[in-house]
Structures are given as structure tokens and as C-alpha cells.
Amino acid sequence: MQGCIFTAFWALAHECGHQAFSDYQWLDDTIGFILHTFLLTPYFSLKYSHRRHHSNTGSLERDEVFVPKKKSALKWWAKHFNNPLGRFLEISIQLILGWPLYLLSTSLVHLTIG
Numbered sequence: 278m279q280g281c282i283f284t285a286f287w288a289l290a291h292e293c294g295h296q297a298f299s300d301y302q303w304l305d306d307t308i309g310f311i312l313h314t315f316l317l318t319p320y321f322s323l324k325y326s327h328r329r330h331h332s333n334t335g336s337l338e339r340d341e342v343f344v345p346k347k348k349s350a351l352k353w354w355a356k357h358f359n360n361p362l363g364r365f366l367e368i369s370i371q372l373i374l375g376w377p378l379y380l381l382s383t384s385l386v387h388l389t390i391g
């Protein structure tokens with residue numbers, strides 16, 4: 278429940294980072310900063326690094342976020358999850374643990390690189 282609600286806050290803050298929330302950059306930055314601070318994630322560093330992600334979306338070489346693994350790089354157990362039950366388990370784990378791990382990892386990365 279918390280993940281769904283916080284993801285909604287994050288989506289709003291994400292739009293602020295793209296300056297798509299309002300016609301005013303100061304308003305977008307203010308709302309984005311408040312929402313990201315509430316979520317314990319840095320707003321401005323994410324805003325700039327996220328811009329890089331969008332300019333390279335779908336690129337196997339340059340995308341920083343959604344880079345699919347090549348078949349040769351998959352772990353031995355990956356083939357066992359390539360069915361409806363495996364996908365259900367994977368999605369369940371992702372939904373239950375994904376949000377807290379995402380917040381933790383982005384906070385640590387952005388604290389490290391500033």
C-alpha cells in the first residue's frame with residue numbers, strides 16, 4: 278500500500294523533474310524538492326541524472342536504468358522463472374521489496390556521487 282502511494286508521489290516529483298508539472302520551473306522545483314525530500318531521495322541530482330537516462334532510453338550501451346541482459350549473461354536459474362508462476366513470483370518480490378530497495382539504492386548512490 279505504501280509502495281503504491283509513494284510511487285504516486287514519486288511520479289509527481291518525476292514530472293516536476295521534467296518540468297511537466299506546471300509552466301513555472303520554480304514551482305516544479307519546489308514541489309519536486311518537497312516530494313523527493315519526503316521520500317528521502319535527493320531531487321536535483323536525480324533530476325539531472327534522470328535526464329541522461331531519458332536521452333539514452335532503450336540503448337543497450339548507454340541507458341543507465343533499463344538495460345536488458347543478453348541471454349549469454351543470464352544466470353543459470355533465469356530459465357526456471359521464464360513461465361507464468363516464475364513471473365508471478367518475480368513480480369511479487371519486485372512489488373514487495375522493490376520500492377524500499379529502490380529508495381535505499383538511489384539514496385546511497387546519490388549520496389555517494391552527490
Ligand SMILES: [Zn+2]
Binds near residue numbers: 291
Ligand atoms: Zn522521466
